[in-house]
Amino acid sequence: xxxxxxxxxxxxxxxxxxxxxLSHNAEHAAENRARLAARGAAAVNVIGSPGAGxxxxxxxxxxxxxxxxxxxxxxxxxxxxxDAERIARTGVPVHQIxxxxxxxxxxxxxxxxxxRVSIEPGGLxxxxxxxxxxCPASFDLGETLxxxxxxxxxxxxxxxxxxxxxxxxxxxxxxxIDLLPYVGxxxxxxxxxALALNPRLEVFEVSARTGEGLEPLCDWLGGAGR
Amino acid sequence: xxxxxxxxxxxxxxxxxxxxxLSHNAEHAAENRARLAARGAAAVNVIGSPGAGxxxxxxxxxxxxxxxxxxxxxxxxxxxxxDAERIARTGVPVHQIxxxxxxxxxxxxxxxxxxRVSIEPGGLxxxxxxxxxxCPASFDLGETLxxxxxxxxxxxxxxxxxxxxxxxxxxxxxxxIDLLPYVGxxxxxxxxxALALNPRLEVFEVSARTGEGLEPLCDWLGGAGR
Numbered sequence: 168x169x170x171x172x173x174x175x176x177x178x179x180x181x182x183x184x185x186x187x188x189l190s191h192n193a194e195h196a197a198e199n200r201a202r203l204a205a206r207g208a209a210a211v212n213v214i215g216s217p218g219a220g221x222x223x224x225x226x227x228x229x230x231x232x233x234x235x236x237x238x239x240x241x242x243x244x245x246x247x248x249x250d251a252e253r254i255a256r257t258g259v260p261v262h263q264i265x266x267x268x269x270x271x272x273x274x275x276x277x278x279x280x281x282x283r284v285s286i287e288p289g290g291l292x293x294x295x296x297x298x299x300x301x302c303p304a305s306f307d308l309g310e311t312l313x314x315x316x317x318x319x320x321x322x323x324x325x326x327x328x329x330x331x332x333x334x335x336x337x338x339x340x341x342x343x344i345d346l347l348p349y350v351g352x353x354x355x356x357x358x359x360x361a362l363a364l365n366p367r368l369e370v371f372e373v374s375a376r377t378g379e380g381l382e383p384l385c386d387w388l389g390g391a392g393r
Numbered sequence: 394x395x396x397x398x399x400x401x402x403x404x405x406x407x408x409x410x411x412x413x414x415l416s417h418n419a420e421h422a423a424e425n426r427a428r429l430a431a432r433g434a435a436a437v438n439v440i441g442s443p444g445a446g447x448x449x450x451x452x453x454x455x456x457x458x459x460x461x462x463x464x465x466x467x468x469x470x471x472x473x474x475x476d477a478e479r480i481a482r483t484g485v486p487v488h489q490i491x492x493x494x495x496x497x498x499x500x501x502x503x504x505x506x507x508x509r510v511s512i513e514p515g516g517l518x519x520x521x522x523x524x525x526x527x528c529p530a531s532f533d534l535g536e537t538l539x540x541x542x543x544x545x546x547x548x549x550x551x552x553x554x555x556x557x558x559x560x561x562x563x564x565x566x567x568x569x570i571d572l573l574p575y576v577g578x579x580x581x582x583x584x585x586x587a588l589a590l591n592p593r594l595e596v597f598e599v600s601a602r603t604g605e606g607l608e609p610l611c612d613w614l615g616g617a618g619r
Binding site: 216244298299300301320322325327331345 | 442472473494496527555556557
């Protein structure tokens, strides 16, 4: 989380503000969770670096998932509605949040977006967070599952270097495996380090481009909260 | 910058804290800048997403640059000294900063690191920031030049979606151009959007793996602050 929130320039006031913001966020998250549970719906918070392939992953899983569950999507980006436009072409309801210079989504933003994206009873809300492997990890959105997407071109040392994103995640999706022949990424090393950090982690290896590995991921997502 | 700093949960106290932290950072940045200028040295703040290839770029440019200027390196990561170990193998002085859960470097951290990495008169300090395309953009480290690294697998829509990283940068390095045949990235589109946002931007297209495009970048870096 941003040092401005107290992790470097730590005086009592910045620590107080950080605690208040997280406490305020936790209240909204609990409300979101209750609101989804009341409809028998589940939410998945998708985090990962810019360009990890989060939107491409959603574009690939939505057509495979929507026959099993009703889907709604919330997209987070600093600027533009480019991702919401891509998701809209799959035919599911989508709402874009623009954070301006904000480096993550918070539960209050998701609460307001929930007024705009109708989630059917038993449905699944897919939330694509702002591209960032650090800050989103500190903000519970009220999700049922948290998925971190790590693409092969990013390198297999990212779990070591950015553990905050992986330690509490429900699943790690290793994306862009079609690029494995061209990048120096060891899936075995990445799995080993991730599972040592977080033994409960589900690990999926997928390519949104070729479709490889998507079925097991869709089976798991389809069962979210059930 | 992190919403916790006032961009979402905006009450007067969070806005005050954000202003104070940035003001405190600006003081340290001015001190760093004066300290480097007193030695005729320059600093380059290298920002980009996790896995954009920042460390690989430094490993590639250092052997080409060190005959022209004395080099020192500061590495930023949440955890591990993996990047400092890679840089140390090039033979130049390097100091690793671990931010814990901090999403960017700040000027105070760089000031303390400057006590450990001796920069020769006329030398060049290369600072690799924490992998993040949002938060580092708000924190001046006292650098002479700011370079943003965007890798081709991240996609050519990142300037549109994360303009904060590009609007005040001195240069855009489009990295991993050896992967262009395998990823859907338009260099022309990326250049056009970036230059429309920031017409002063120098744009370089490089591959640290093949060495393509490194000479013009090294010529430019070699002249930093001169």
